[in-house]
Amino acid sequence: MEFEPVIGFEVHAELKTNTKVWCGCPTTFGAPVNTQTCPVCLGQPGALPVLNGRAFEISLGVATALNCEIPRETDFDRKNYYYPDLPKNYQISQQFRPLGRGGWLDIDLGAEGTRRIGIDNIHLEEDAGKNIHPEGATHVDYSLIDLNRAGTPLLEIVSTPDIRTKAEAEAYMKGMKSLLEYLDASDCKMEEGRLRFELNISLRPKGSSTLGQKVEIKNLNSISVVLKCIDHEIERQTDILEEGGEVEGESRLWDEAKLVTRTMRKKETSFDYRYFPDPDLVTIVVTEEQKKRIAEELPELPLAKRARFAEQYGIPEYDAGVLTANLQMADYFEAAVRAHDNPKSVSNWMMTEMIRRLNEAGEDAGAADFAVRPEALAELVRMIDDDSITGKIAKKVYPLMVETGRMPSVIVEEEGLKPIDDSAIEPVVRKVLDENPKMVAEIQDGKMKAIGGLMGQVMRATGGKANPQTVQTLIKKLCGVE
């Protein structure tokens, strides 16, 4: 029997605020352990939470961008469970009246167009602390807790189980990450755990409309890991179903060392969270005027920017998609084009030389931190355009720009890569023609293909520093075919 996967995601995004969601402690990543806490986020008796207005505002922006319905009234509930990284013994979340419901995200499937994935709800909650498991020692019987992260605003975005393929899962994750970056809602650094995807996956016979038993998988810290995990779960669940077994409803963890998922806890022993409204926090009323203002203040979103790039800069739709998939990349492109108006060439350099290097640097590497600044790329393209250097030399200069972060004009000067003066090219061309009488004859016979061979030799002889246009004109002139 052929099975199809039914996939949904819970996205957890730490919001980009200065302070935690219920107290004024900072949310800086990597601070010394337990130095960003106070009585509120330590869960001390009597300490009272007060909602961070900025965190709520950012959340409303995300809900609006994801086409959610924002209710007039929203409030916070306690989710009760015991875990050492949760000092209050409850997490403040939104169970009964979340701030957004029933939206969607259009995902980009390349040649297949876009597909609409439903958003069930969006709610604001708090992150837990961090458990540190001492490494090395074999007989360790303790864990260490760092509560710096406890109380960091965490936005949870729950999709409906609309995703059917790995390609759709990838497009959803990338689309969501891109949107959160565009909205400046989150840093989205997955390696730092600022953005986390929790996968829900079940199988059902292809064509069936019922839902199979779902399994949820946590501990997925990059998009590529989620994709590996989908492959693994499809295989694991298919094996179980084909042998006539039943998939167990449970939470599983991804084990990156073994490339498998393993049981974390069974649903039957899972917690009964006993949600109830948090009496320490008050209801938030969102007015129609506020919703309208937030919608008006939304920045240009990925799909709109993509259409504008293709239209305004005359670059191919595909290139516009790549350049706008990421806000840093899009800003980089526009900064370079502002400095030198040749969008096609700027785009080409970015699509080839730059993206390859960023990909090599990992999923979290962004254009904003790239060694070659937009102004430097613009200068390089300008130098090619005004014949200050040849395209071939530019290819040599670029890696040096990446390595040193210096401007191309400086590198060309220092490395002696300036093009040779046109008057100096003629002797070289004459020499090459003298050495290749056969090819000269071919050209004089009208076989223009031979010009390419001679040009190659001239370029080699000049170390690529001759202007190709000049070389070609000279060859034709000296062969008498001009």
Add this chain to the structure above:
Amino acid sequence: MSLPKVDHVGEIGEERVRHVALLSRLELTDDEVGRFARELTAVIHHINKLEELDLTGVEPTSHPMPLTNVFRQDVVVPSLPNEAALSNAPEQRDGCFKVPQII
């Protein structure tokens, strides 16, 4: 463990007491389970008195005060020093709270 939402009218059974004790990380003796079942049943009977009131048209209330939209500015205030944060910890190590091992 899955239990019905409500035990039969106004009754807290021993099974529910054990379930709630597990959720609350309380270790109870068999005697205590029996005692809490009786006592909590009495509490429920008392609360059930409220069911006799006619509450037609009364909105559910989770908060006694007519307050909405209380926000805090997103401005950093100084946190506690590490020693102060850990001062009530039964055990500590390397600047962290030390707890029994979590797998």
